[in-house]
Amino acid sequence: MKSMNFLYDKRKIVMRLSFVLWLVIQVFLVIKYWNLPQYSDAKLYMDSAMECYMGGQWYPNIHQLNSQQYLFNPGFINFLILELKVFGTFMYHGIIGIGLNLILLASVRKIIKELVNDEASDYATILYCLMYSNMISSIPVMSDLFFTCLLFGSLALLRPKYIWLVLSSMIMCYANYTRPLLVIFVASILFYMYFKNFGWKRIMVYCISYFVFSTGLSLIISSNTAAKDASGSTLGVNLIMGANDHMNGTVNDEVFKKGDIGYIEKNANVYQKDSIWKSHAIQWIAQHPIKYVSYVPIKMARLWWGDNYMDLPLNNVATSKTSLYSKLELCKRAFRIVGFSLFYYITFFLMIIGLWKLRKKIWGYWGVFVLPIILACGMHCVLYGGMRYHYSYVPIMILYATIGLMSFKDKKLLFLTKKKF
Secondary structure: OHHHHHHHHHHHHHHHHHHHHHHHHHHHHHHHOOOOOOOHHHHHHHHHHHHHHHOOOOOOOHHHHHHOOOOOOHHHHHHHHHHHHHHOOOOOHHHHHHHHHHHHHHHHHHHHHHHOOHHHHHHHHHHHHHOHHHHHOOOOOOHHHHHHHHHHHHHHOOOOOHHHHHHHHHHHHHHHHHOOOHHHHHHHHHHHHHHOOOOHHHHHHHHHHHHHHHHHHHHHHHHHOOOOOOOOOOHHHHHHHOOOOOOOOOOOOHHHOOOOOOOOOOOOOHHHHHHHHHHHHHHHHHHOHHHHHHOHHHHHHHHHOOOOOOOHHHOOOOOOOHHHOOHHHHHHHHHHHHHHOHHHHHHHHHHHHHHHHOOOOOOOHHHHHHHHHHHHHHHHHHOOOOHHHHHHHHHHHHHHHHHHHHOOOOOOOHHHOOOOO
């Protein structure tokens, strides 16, 4: 008993120290990057939000509809507009980011505590706080943290009481407005409710609530912006970047240059461009099926190979032009990826162990939670890979990693059916 108490205290101490370190690093990074310019997608988000804010509008306005390449993550840009309406500046976004990160961590802890136990939630906290991407995610003005906070906040509220079902569906609706990825998670949500005996009435309440909120949101968007509904228009651009003569498995703008299949000469709005790109990409795939399929391993490697991507918008670096770098520079980049990804690799390894230990249970309840990772891999096989796109699945990795970690001292996984503390 004394040994168990010692292990309990030791675990809690490590968890709390990890949390404090994580919080201190975030505060340091907020100070370091206070009001400094950002680049890449972060700059596009900020510019789009500022344009609408200055015009007293919400995203997108009619000019953006006709001039931008696509509408992307509208829920996040409108959140940035709200931020500007409150503060008049993006200066405080890092502080807001820390708040979102705290909510996300609390949601992950809540979910894993309910699925496994308190011990698992402590290990999950340690893994979460030691991963580089989770330390710096609060700083860049990117949609990743905001979307993932909404997503897992919604899942943490998924309980049998009707009020929680309605609230969960409402938050999930806005999460999908930020990034249209509900299709990746919906099967897991429904299977979870089925296995937990929510009953068909509660499942229907959740689905109907989501439909009502989604319909209402689309009506609000079509009435107050230039968009026709709450959806974006990024499928075409994402598809054609992963299906062209210049494809490299990740983001590549070569296809949009004059003379290539992604170049659109005539004036077209974002919806027309989306349709054209989808059509051209499908034609290219039909003509080059072997080349298209051959890039699947590269896309998967691009998606999962590291954890050092969150700081890219904070540096004005053309990261896609790696062929121009010297061998020494490429070696430095490789060491940087490995160094910043150490705890991500540990989590990934523990996740594999956890999945292996669960192999006899994976076709039932304990396989429900891995579905989003499988579907995400399938989606990126079709589109393209990029390290930042695995961020929203890291909490699932952490769930299975904690099971893998705890299996070292409980090989029969008895902790999955009996809480120890």
